[in-house]
Amino acid sequence: MLHQSVRPTEKDIEKVVDEYGNMLFKICLVILGNAYDAEDAVQETVIKYLTKSPTFHDSEHEKAWLITVATNCCKNMRKFNFKRSHIDISDLQLYSKDKESYGLLEILMKLPDKYKSVLLLYYVEGYKVDEVAAMLKISVSAVKKRLQRGRELIRERYGKENV
Amino acid sequence: MMDFDKIRRAVNSIEMSTTMKNRIIENSIKARKEKAVHLSLKRKISVACVFTILLSIIVGIPIVNKNGGLHAANFVITAYAAGGDGISHNLSSEKAIFELSSEDRIGTIGSVSGDGSNLIFTNVMLNITGENIESITYNINKGKFVEDVTFTEKENNREWLLLEKIYIIYSEPGSEIFKGIKEIGDTYTVMYKDQGKYEYAIAIPHDGNYIIADDIIISVNVKYSDGNIEKQDIAVSQESDSISLKLK
Numbered sequence: 001m002l003h004q005s006v007r008p009t010e011k012d013i014e015k016v017v018d019e020y021g022n023m024l025f026k027i028c029l030v031i032l033g034n035a036y037d038a039e040d041a042v043q044e045t046v047i048k049y050l051t052k053s054p055t056f057h058d059s060e061h062e063k064a065w066l067i068t069v070a071t072n073c074c075k076n077m078r079k080f081n082f083k084r085s086h087i088d089i090s091d092l093q094l095y096s097k098d099k100e101s102y103g104l105l106e107i108l109m110k111l112p113d114k115y116k117s118v119l120l121l122y123y124v125e126g127y128k129v130d131e132v133a134a135m136l137k138i139s140v141s142a143v144k145k146r147l148q149r150g151r152e153l154i155r156e157r158y159g160k161e162n163v
Numbered sequence: 164m165m166d167f168d169k170i171r172r173a174v175n176s177i178e179m180s181t182t183m184k185n186r187i188i189e190n191s192i193k194a195r196k197e198k199a200v201h202l203s204l205k206r207k208i209s210v211a212c213v214f215t216i217l218l219s220i221i222v223g224i225p226i227v228n229k230n231g232g233l234h235a236a237n238f239v240i241t242a243y244a245a246g247g248d249g250i251s252h253n254l255s256s257e258k259a260i261f262e263l264s265s266e267d268r269i270g271t272i273g274s275v276s277g278d279g280s281n282l283i284f285t286n287v288m289l290n291i292t293g294e295n296i297e298s299i300t301y302n303i304n305k306g307k308f309v310e311d312v313t314f315t316e317k318e319n320n321r322e323w324l325l326l327e328k329i330y331i332i333y334s335e336p337g338s339e340i341f342k343g344i345k346e347i348g349d350t351y352t353v354m355y356k357d358q359g360k361y362e363y364a365i366a367i368p369h370d371g372n373y374i375i376a377d378d379i380i381i382s383v384n385v386k387y388s389d390g391n392i393e394k395q396d397i398a399v400s401q402e403s404d405s406i407s408l409k410l411k
Contacts, residue, residue: 010195013191021184021187025177026174026175026179030177042179047194050191094180095178095180096176097178101169101173101176104169104173105174105176108170123170123174137339154170
């Protein structure tokens with residue numbers, strides 16, 4: 001049981017960044033398309049974590065809270081277009097050593113946001129459809145539709161690239 | 164047949180650099196320390212009403228009327244924090260300290276003014292009481308008046324938000340209600356009898372390190388039903404972990 005009713009210490013900050021920083025960065029990088037914005041979103045998420053000091057039932061609850069906050073940050077950044085909105089594929093070379101993944105990541109990053117979030121939570125973080133629905137505050141059928149459409153788009157584009 | 168497990172492998176190949184990780188830790192620690200030392204960014208003054216402040220500033224200094232004569236103003240400026248439970252601090256030209264403790268506003272993105280300046284969003288609002296007052300005009304030389312608004316997912320679209328000048332939004336995970344900060348501008352006029360309908364708080368600029376700008380003045384112009392106008396300036400300044408208001 002994790003209880004965070006007290007103000008987090010420096011060790012808590014290091015712990016949360018160590019434990020969840022990379023996961024949040026991956027999600028934010030794919031959604032936002034560049035590392036600068038992704039870093040800002042992660043930073044914003046960690047600061048919210050510190051300032052809100054929420055109480056969590058367990059580590060899964062904590063993880064889900066952080067993911068939800070991070071995806072909301074990304075969504076807001078995109079919505080207001082205050083941040084760079086272009087996809088900077090060169091970032092991939094800096095943050096992924098797996099050259100074979102560049103093509104798929106590029107396709108994923110170019111998808112509309114609504115598909116990216118669902119695909120990331122379902123395929124990468126392993127959440128179930130109903131859990132994704134709860135985290136993104138959308139219906140289960142919307143998650144299913146987005147997964148289906150997202151898969152179709154990836155299949156379509158990845159297929160073409162790999163012919 | 165596409166293997167969608169490739170998505171997991173591809174995304175998991177992404178790694179945040181150690182430099183970036185350290186920078187995030189460092190910035191978070193710094194932000195936490197700054198919050199303890201300085202007036203923190205985006206702080207609200209509600210904190211479950213524990214530190215709710217009601218400040219009455221009794222205007223008693225000479226003021227020029229429309230005929231150029233001097234007389235003591237006979238209206239009271241009340242500064243209070245939203246959600247208050249009636250704790251009050253009266254003051255004339257002495258500083259009225261607003262202890263800032265409380266809940267931080269979260270999820271801010273960019274400036275409410277849209278001009279890139281950093282703002283601290285207080286919950287401090289102003290109210291006037293007096294006889295035969297028709298309207299009140301407030302003017303702030305640096306900063307903005309803002310209003311807390313709530314709206315639903317349905318309204319949460321870029322066009323509507325921009326039209327309404329709601330530039331900062333946030334929501335709690337699991338909630339369908341969005342909270343936002345709407346820009347009112349650096350001036351507004353309110354009819355005396357309608358004051359209760361307008362809950363406009365003060366947002367004051369800071370330098371990026373939570374040090375607020377110097378010489379912030381809120382001008383209050385009270386127009387009486389006989390046409391006389393009285394003006395009173397309020398100086399806003401920074402204390403160690405709070406802000407103060409005093410008559411100027």
